[in-house]
Amino acid sequence: MNSNLSDQLGRSLILVGCGNMGYALLQGWVDSRLIDPRQVHVVEPLSSLRERAASLGVITHDTVTTLPPDADLVVIALKPQIIEQELPKYRRYSNSAAFVSIAAGITCERLTRLLSSTRVARAMPNTPTSIGKGSTIIFSDRAGELFPTEWVVALFNAGGAVHLVAQEEFIDAATAISGSGPAYVFYLIECLADAALKLGLPSTMARDLATETVHGSAALALASKDAPEELRRQVTSPSGTTEAGLSVLAGDDGLSSLILRTTRAAFDRSLELASQRPGS
Template identity: 35%
Template sequence: MRSIHLDTAMNIAVTFLPRHEPVPLPPIAFIGGGNMAKAIVGGLIKAGAAPSDFEIVEPSPEARAQLEHDHGIVALAEPGPALGRCGVVVWAVKPQAFAAAAKQVLGFAPDALHLSVAAGIPTQSIADWLNVQRVVRAMPNTPALVGEGMTGLYARPAVDAAGRKLVEQVLAPTGELLWVEREERLDAVTAVSGSGPAYVFYFIEALTEAAVELGLLPEQAHRLALGTFKGATSLALNATEEPAVLRQRVTSKGGTTHAAITSMESSGLKEQFKTAIRAAHRRAEELGEEFGRAS
């Protein structure tokens, strides 16, 4: 896992943490045992944690049976005193279910650090609902489900360096982490990396459709589009130059790439794309206000 700590726009420190080293974690509770919880738990077990290191609260009998089958964890149907042994409580319920779930958990884990992966719920609401101060809010994205996620993190001031480290260890199986120092920046994280996989899928779709229209078979088009995104991303990750420089390097005047980029520029594609990201950002702000009011 690579953890990036972003203090200000001018001060970025990047640290690399070992990916599969067993870590001395306290018992961890999960409220909600769905996709996100399973991705984290599965990754931690792979890294050396034992099924007995987890308490999972999950109302659905089918989901509880799945957790027992996949990971040997006997989940709780509702919160109870067992949560008291947990040093971290991970909130992995849907945003609209958070306030009701918090009411049920209230008082069972007063000393734990609370880590929410629920989109849009402000830490102030979580602190109020649970009467706690040590709250971290995470904004993961769907590639977290395959260990390739990009997660933005914000910690309330009551969370110290050891608390942040603990959160990094819990989320290590999901991929890369980036700390932001102001909570409202999580709305930007939501608009960029949270919704971002959908933008990438959209461009993969467009490239695939164009390839088919040019006469390639759908399977060929699909492979070319996916392989191009994967390869270009890999090249950008390994390069010291900015993507703009990499792009200019393959855009010789009068060539094919130049023809395509000129067409994109003249139709204002980049500006339209940035307008779309701003729309996602506005929606993240609105949803935060809506969810934060629920109680």
């Protein structure tokens, strides 16, 4: 293995929850050889998800009681609705470990209360992390003081771009954009493929063209020095086919308005989760 986070961790890394996002993170860490899977303990009650995690060479547990007594880092990948009941079980690590949570809407203040620790951080990754193409926003109000930010940055760098932010509010905005964004893009691909079918293209070609077009366009936007609006203008010939299509998307109640309403709904839900009382 190359120089990696396993060299810095004297004890274990614990991943609490291994659903789709937790597994995406785990897969990115193992595939990048950032960590030794033998140092990773995954807590997951569902046997099918434990088996999936175990296939990566990590140690799996169905309960917190069988975990090692000490850890350096605990990554919390639980649904927000079960945070209140599950997190107090991990207070046993408050003296040895730092905690980072990817649960939407769960504030650092709430994490501190539930874990009896001030060594907490929040992160908002997305599922492309599993193939090294993700985006992650990280916040800790103890960064550079008590919280080992370099460990968390190293972990999420394995999955793609990392953005450290100085305000916790940015996490909620990131949830609406990059956190939920892959679902919006996948739905766009679905819609493009469905439109291609209705225009007479075969199903396989329709799906491939839709996926390739979104992938290629995103790759060009990342590689180009031009802003997206300039790239759009370059594709749009006056009185051409693209202009005809864009005239529909850019209407008064078109794509811009729809995307704003979509992201606002996700943002508001993140704030709602943050203010939700225990048990509600």
